[in-house]
Amino acid sequence: MMQRLTGFTLAVVVLGGLAAGCGRLQSLRSSGPAGAEADNPQVLAADGVLCDLTRTLATSSFTVHCLLAGEEDPHTFSLSPEQRRRLEQSDLVLINGHGLTPVLATLAEAERAVAVAEAIELPSLEETDPLPMADHHDDHGHDDHHELSNGHSPDPHHDDHHDHGDVDPHVWHHPENTQAMAMVVTEELTRLAPEDATALRMLNQEAIAVLKDMDAWAEQQVETIPSQQRVLASRHKAFGYYAQRYGFRELALKGFSTTEAVRPAVLADLRRELAEANVVVLFSEQDPPGQSLQVISQQSGIPLSPRHLIADGLGAGQSTVETFVGNTCTITNGLQGQCDEAAGEDLSSRWRVLADHGHSTADAATNTEG
Known part of the structure; x- marks a missing residue:
């Protein structure tokens, strides 16, 4: 023993x-x-x-x-x-x-x-872009800030649990x-x-060998996305390694509060800055999307992706490869690329065979x- x-x-x-x-x-x-x-x-x-x-x-x-x-x-x-x-x-x-x-x-x-x-050994990550969207009328006592760095959120779905300090723990989103x-x-x-x-x-x-082929497959899918639209906008900073590997800009819409009506000036700033970042779709990491992300979508006119991303683990009943393939297709299709899902399924099948050895x-x- x-x-x-x-x-x-x-x-x-x-x-x-x-x-x-x-x-x-x-x-x-x-x-x-x-x-x-x-x-x-x-x-x-x-x-x-x-x-x-x-x-x-x-x-x-x-x-x-x-x-x-x-x-x-x-x-x-x-x-x-x-x-x-x-x-x-x-x-x-x-x-x-x-x-x-x-x-x-x-x-x-x-x-x-x-x-x-x-x-x-992890590659160093650039700081996720914080959209500076805070309402600066603090003298009114309102709490409708939506600056990424303030850490407040009304969503009950672990919005603050992605604040891990200096190192992003979601390292597996980078196949290497x-x-x-x-x-x-x-x-x-x-x-x-x-x-x-x-x-x-x-x-x-x-x-x-499967993971290397998965990486090469993901590169091919990302290439179908118009280069100016390679922006990952979501609620958290969980896809930094993925963004780094495949050339995305990652935006974390953290801290946007829906406890009060958003004043017109704040909404105008939000729309302008999302437009300047060329955000064409918002990605949720939960199903259904959190309330704050739904409000951002409604008030900015930017649609939510019909499929959510899996950030913290695996999809239900899925493997590491299946989850990665699913995330890549969600991102690719959401950003107006074209994902080869059949080739992705082949990768998932190879991994399943290996796992059942x-x-x-x-x-x-x-x-x-x-």
């Missing part, structure tokens, strides 16, 4: 209080041969992207547990008793790092916990970062099961009561 994590016990006790008051269904997905599961190295992947990467890259010698389903919000979840137990029993815990999962932040330095996105993350995962798995080194290396090579998967739901 592998030595279990000893560095997690104190951290898990501290984190346990964060689960108080949280009664809901939490799913823990496991992959690996059913009979040998207890004797396998136990690997816990904290979020949907890492879960998919780890399951795809691991041999059947491992049992991979997924702390969150792909579509669950990594910013706001609380640990259930079952999840705390998994943390204590794991030989390796993989977290994204850079503040993506705040409840797990204290685990970054724990024994055998690896913050994967912190272990790779995803490839680097895959290398880290494979290295950590090889440390646990060196006898599987050859098989793990082969799986990694196949995964990297011998794992048997069981889903278990644990009812948590804080």
